[in-house]
Amino acid sequence: xxxxxxxxxxxxxxxxxxxxxxxxxxxxxxxxxxxxxxxxxxxxxxxxxxxxxxxxxxxxxxxxxxxxxxxxxxxxxxxxxxxxxxxxxxxxxxxxxxxxxxxxxxxxxxxxxxxxxxxxxxxxxxxxxxxxxxxxxxxxxxxxxxxxxxxxxxxxxxxxxxxxxxxxxxxxxxxxxxxxxxxxxxxxxxxxxxxxxxxxxxxxxxxxxxxxxxxxxxxxxxxxxxxxxxxxxxxxxxxxxxxxxxxxxxxxxxxxxxxxxxxxxxxxxxxxxxxxxxxxxxxxxxxxxxxxxxxxxxxxxxxxxxxxxxxxxxxxxxxxxxxxxxxxxxxxxxxxxxxxxx
Amino acid sequence: xxxxxxxxxxxxxxxxxxxxxxxxxxxxxxxxxxxxxxxxxxxxxxxxxxxxxxxxxxxxxxxxxxxxxxxxxxxxxxxxxxxxxxxxxxxxxxxxxxxxxxxxxxxxxxxxxxxxxxxxxxxxxxxxxxxxxxxxxxxxxxxxxxxxxxxxxxxxxxxxxxxxxxxxxxxxxxxxxxxxxxxxxxxxxxxxxxxxxxxxxxxxxxxxxxxxxxxxxxxxxxxxxxxxxxxxxxxxxxxxxxxxxxxxxxxxxxxxxxxxxxxxxxxxxxxxxxxxxxxxxxxxxxxxxxxxxxxxxxxxxxxxxxxxxxxxxxxxxxxxxxxxxxxxxxxxxxxxxxxxxx
Numbered sequence: 001x002x003x004x005x006x007x008x009x010x011x012x013x014x015x016x017x018x019x020x021x022x023x024x025x026x027x028x029x030x031x032x033x034x035x036x037x038x039x040x041x042x043x044x045x046x047x048x049x050x051x052x053x054x055x056x057x058x059x060x061x062x063x064x065x066x067x068x069x070x071x072x073x074x075x076x077x078x079x080x081x082x083x084x085x086x087x088x089x090x091x092x093x094x095x096x097x098x099x100x101x102x103x104x105x106x107x108x109x110x111x112x113x114x115x116x117x118x119x120x121x122x123x124x125x126x127x128x129x130x131x132x133x134x135x136x137x138x139x140x141x142x143x144x145x146x147x148x149x150x151x152x153x154x155x156x157x158x159x160x161x162x163x164x165x166x167x168x169x170x171x172x173x174x175x176x177x178x179x180x181x182x183x184x185x186x187x188x189x190x191x192x193x194x195x196x197x198x199x200x201x202x203x204x205x206x207x208x209x210x211x212x213x214x215x216x217x218x219x220x221x222x223x224x225x226x227x228x229x230x231x232x233x234x235x236x237x238x239x240x241x242x243x244x245x246x247x248x249x250x251x252x253x254x255x256x257x258x259x260x261x262x263x264x265x266x267x268x269x270x271x272x273x274x275x276x277x278x279x280x281x282x283x284x285x286x287x288x289x290x291x292x293x294x295x296x297x298x299x300x301x302x303x304x305x306x307x308x309x310x311x312x313x314x315x316x317x318x319x320x321x322x323x324x325x326x327x328x329x330x331x332x333x334x335x336x337x338x339x340x341x342x
Numbered sequence: 343x344x345x346x347x348x349x350x351x352x353x354x355x356x357x358x359x360x361x362x363x364x365x366x367x368x369x370x371x372x373x374x375x376x377x378x379x380x381x382x383x384x385x386x387x388x389x390x391x392x393x394x395x396x397x398x399x400x401x402x403x404x405x406x407x408x409x410x411x412x413x414x415x416x417x418x419x420x421x422x423x424x425x426x427x428x429x430x431x432x433x434x435x436x437x438x439x440x441x442x443x444x445x446x447x448x449x450x451x452x453x454x455x456x457x458x459x460x461x462x463x464x465x466x467x468x469x470x471x472x473x474x475x476x477x478x479x480x481x482x483x484x485x486x487x488x489x490x491x492x493x494x495x496x497x498x499x500x501x502x503x504x505x506x507x508x509x510x511x512x513x514x515x516x517x518x519x520x521x522x523x524x525x526x527x528x529x530x531x532x533x534x535x536x537x538x539x540x541x542x543x544x545x546x547x548x549x550x551x552x553x554x555x556x557x558x559x560x561x562x563x564x565x566x567x568x569x570x571x572x573x574x575x576x577x578x579x580x581x582x583x584x585x586x587x588x589x590x591x592x593x594x595x596x597x598x599x600x601x602x603x604x605x606x607x608x609x610x611x612x613x614x615x616x617x618x619x620x621x622x623x624x625x626x627x628x629x630x631x632x633x634x635x636x637x638x639x640x641x642x643x644x645x646x647x648x649x650x651x652x653x654x655x656x657x658x659x660x661x662x663x664x665x666x667x668x669x670x671x672x673x674x675x676x677x678x679x680x681x682x683x684x
Contacts, residue, residue, distance in 0.1 A: 070527065133584055143522060146530040180485060180572045185412065188488040188569045211573045212580035227530045228573055230522045234553035235574050236581050242475055242557040243585060251606050260606030264592075264599040 002057065003311055004095035007036035007044075008064035008082040009102015011298045017101060018044045020304025022051055027305075028312050031055030033095045035086045037062055057094075061085050064102065067297055071105035075113075083107055087114035090290045096315035097291025099282060099307055101299040107292065108144050108285060115290035118320075120327040123148070124287040125156045126226070126294060127163050128233060134217030138164040138173075141223075142283055143230035150194040153177070153223050157202045158330045159286040159323050160221040166317060167310070168220055175202055176209030176219030178228060184208065190225060198223075201333060282307025284314060287327075291320050344399065345653055346437035349378035349386075350406035350424040351444015353640045359443060360386045362646025364393055369647075370654050373397030375437045377428045379404055399436075403427050406444065409639055413447035417455075425449055429456035432632045438657035439633025441624060441649050443641040449634065450486050450627060457632035460662075462669040465490070466629040467498045468568070468636060469505050470575060476559030480506040480515075483565075484625055485572035492536040495519070495565050499544045500672045501628040501665050502563040508659060509652070510562055517544055518551030518561030520570060526550065532567060540565075543675060624649025626656060629669075633662050 005021050007014045014036055025032050031054060034041050038060035045051045063081040065074040075084060086098040087110045100107045104126075112124060125141035140160045145152060157175045164173035177195055179187035184195045186208065198205045209219045211232065224232070251261040281303045282293040293311045295303060314320075347363045349356040356378055367374050373396060376383050380402035387393045405423040407416040417426060428440040429452045442449045454466060467483035482502045487494060499517045506515035519537055521529035526537045528550065540547045551561045553574065566574070593603040623645045624635040635653045637645060656662075 068525070133587065146522065178573065180488065180569060180576075183410070211576035212583075214577055215580050215584040227522060228570065231520065231553045231570055232573060232577050234522075235556055236577060238554035238557050239578050239581055240585070241554075243582070245475065254608070257606040257608060260602045260604070262602070263605065264602030266596070266599060 001312075001315065002031040002033045002055070002095040003308060003315065004033040004035060004059075004086045004089040004098035005308070006082045006086045006098065006100035006102050006107075007034040007041055008061075009100045009107075010295065011067065011101075013101065014040055014044050016299055016301045017304055019048065020299070020301035021099075021308055022048055022054060023301065024305045024308035024312070025054045026050060028309060030312055031057070033057045033059060033086075033089050035059040035061060035082045035089065036064070059085050059089060065106040067103050069103060069106070071103060071109045074103065074106055075109055081106070083110045084114065087111055087290070087292070090292075091115060097293065097311045099293040099295060099304070099311055101295035101297060101304065101307075104143065104294055104297075107294050111285050111288045111290065111292040115288040115292070118287055118289055118324050118327055120331040121155050121159070121287035123152045123155070124285050125152075125159065126229075126283045127160055127286050128283040129167050130215070130233070130236075132215050132217035135168050135170065135220075137214070137217060137220055137222055138167060139178075139214070139222045139224070139229055139233065140286065141226040141229050142233055143226045144285060145226040146230075147227075148190060148225035150190065150197045153190070153194040153225070154197050154201055155287065155327065155330070156223045157198055157205070157221060158326055160223060161202075161204070162323055162326050163284065163286060163319075164220045166313065166319065170220055172204055173220035174204045174206045175221045175223065176206050178211065178214070178222050178224035178232070179208040180210065182208050182210060194223075201330070281305070282310055284310070284319075286323060289320065289324075291315055343654075343657065344373040344375045344397070344437040345650060345657070346375040346377060346401075346428045346431040346440035347650070348424045348428045348440065348442035348444050348449075349376040349383055350403075351442045351449075352637065353409065353443075355443065356382055356386045358641055358643045359646055361390065362641070362643035363441075363650055364390055364396060365643065366647045366650035366654070367396045368392060370651060372654055373399070375399045375401060375428075375431050377401040377403060377424045377431065378406070401427050401431060407448040409445050411445060411448070413445060413451045416445065416448055417451055423448070425452045426456065429453055429632070429634070432634075433457060439635065439653045441635040441637060441646070441653055443637035443639060443646065443649075446485065446636055446639075449636050453627050453630045453632065453634040457630040457634070460629055460631055460666050460669055462673040463497050463501070463629035465494045465497070466627050467494075467501065468571075468625045469502055469628050470625040471509050472557070472575070472578075474557050474559035477510050477512065477562075479556070479559060479562055479564055480509060481520075481556070481564045481566070481571055481575065482628065483568040483571050484575055485568045486627060487568040489569075490532060490567035492532065492539045495532070495536040495567070496539050496543055497629065497669065497672070498565045499540055499547070499563060500668055502565060503544075503546070504665055504668050505626065505628060505661075506562045508655065508661065512562055514546055515562035516546045516548045517563045517565065518548050520553060520556070520564050520566035520574070521550040522552070524550050524552060536565075543672070623647070624652055626652070626661075628665060631662065633657055
């Protein structure tokens with residue numbers, strides 16, 4: 001089994017990408033199709049003597065969509081960009097899925113253009129796994145669609161439940177709608193209308209989830225539009241960084257608190273792992289006709305390793321095919337619901 | 343100077359409300375107009391022997407809009423509810439402003455109905471002060487308007503700057519638009535359009551601010567629609583609680599880390615103060631024709647005290663009148679901008 005990796009995308013490409021991918025591939029026993037500049041990649045691989053134990057194919061392309069480049073313009077100008085090539089390798093069957101930590105908008109567009117959408121899914125959604133007080137949760141959409149309609153959120157819920165089964169190992173994941181206030185009348189136009197639709201058509205829908213309950217683990221799957229999802233995740237990332245910084249400042253101010261910090265260092269390290277986003281690595285783009293995993297631009301080797309482990313798991317379980325089936329089941333339930341009402 | 347207090351509103355009314363209000367009033371030297379059930383309030387005041395030193399007026403009303411009650415329905419059914427009475431006391435000149443930790447939607451509606459809107463402001467906005475790595479920031483709208491148009495965000499920016507001058511003590515506060523990505527082309531329809539309008543009409547506009555930069559202090563004033571603002575604040579509150587819980591769990595696991603925790607206890611306490619939302623207490627509702635401060639339903643006495651201190655400061659500085667003038671200046675700039683373009 002080969003997994004394609006956009007080795008040119010991301011703030012620390014190809015270094016972090018290659019080193020994280022190699023660890024995952026060696027550990028789980030799959031091959032890598034590295035897409036990027038052949039000469040750069042060969043140079044990079046020299047640094048990893050253990051690379052010889054991994055089946056590696058290099059797809060040579062000099063072009064890459066830069067992080068700040070406008071996705072549509074970039075892809076038009078560079079039809080041989082690494083992100084397009086990576087998707088094409090999957091579409092042609094040479095790899096089972098691809099990962100990119102590059103320009104996220106370009107990744108969405110490449111996956112959508114090359115794979116097409118699954119029947120019954122109007123928009124793809126990025127599904128992130130977040131830490132909670134319990135077993136974690138899946139939040140989607142994390143930023144693939146900034147303007148959503150209620151039907152999009154219902155489709156996200158169906159796909160998100162399926163992903164949560166695998167990612168969180170829960171048989172019947174509960175679904176919550178991110179909104180203001182728990183009552184169904186609370187929220188904006190989108191959430192009020194989506195609440196009604198979710199209640200009527202989606203299994204295990206528990207109603208609105210307030211933002212303050214996102215991290216308590218009240219729902220296994222949290223659905224929202226991509227603008228709200230992206231803001232929620234980014235504000236959390238920023239806040240965690242600020243809290244760590246403030247806490248370190250405070251703990252370095254007096255002798256006794258510095259000693260306290262030293263004595264509790266292991267606890268801090270364990271704590272860090274529990275709130276560390278890189279533990280969760282990549283987020284799959286759900287709803288497209290092929291397996292695509294998206295990573296943070298600043299992905300560490302560990303984040304890349306975890307994202308590829310997730311991609312491997314999805315591939316082994318035939319995840320895209322399962323989404324296809326689940327969505328088609330949902331469509332027939334939804335239309336029979338509509339039929340009943342007519 | 344009298345400040346009116348909805349003594350019946352909030353999860354811990356009248357206890358927390360009265361005790362926090364008394365501390366502020368005694369410390370700053372203003373009088374309190376307590377609105378609620380006279381018998382309950384008299385009972386409560388008995389517990390505070392120092393209350394005798396504060397000029398207190400009680401406005402007796404048995405009705406209160408419950409926290410979960412639908413605002414419009416509640417106000418229609420209970421025209422003598424404490425929140426309405428509190429606003430009326432201000433409108434009649436018997437108090438300079440009012441504070442409520444009760445049903446937020448009902449507070450917005452009462453203020454808007456009793457005070458009316460300032461000329462040139464289409465929608466009120468709730469302005470919260472948040473802690474940052476630097477001097478703090480003002481985020482608005484925190485939830486008064488869930489559906490916003492670009493012009494609303496521009497009006498929020500003008501009012502928010504004025505409030506930030508006072509709350510953060512900055513002479514020329516910078517304004518950022520909360521969005522996804524720093525480029526003006528990034529975001530949803532609302533933010534893209536608002537970006538253009540803010541750039542053309544609002545002083546010290548620094549462009550889009552990504553959610554991860556909200557707490558770093560990149561902008562003094564952060565504008566967004568009320569849905570996004572409320573979700574951002576609530577998710578942050580939830581996250582801070584979860585982080586504290588996780589950290590305590592970790593620090594209690596081994597003997598050395600428990601000792602570490604004890605040694606660093608003072609640092610933790612100081613840190614807690616820096617991220618503690620109750621430090622910032624209340625949020626003023628900007629854009630209405632009178633002074634209205636809104637508190638968290640679960641406000642502690644300290645939060646109530648700080649909210650009333652803020653209300654007092656606003657009243658002393660003639661804040662509502664200054665907003666009126668600033669908005670009218672903005673209106674004439676904006677229309678001359680439009681004239682120039684015609």
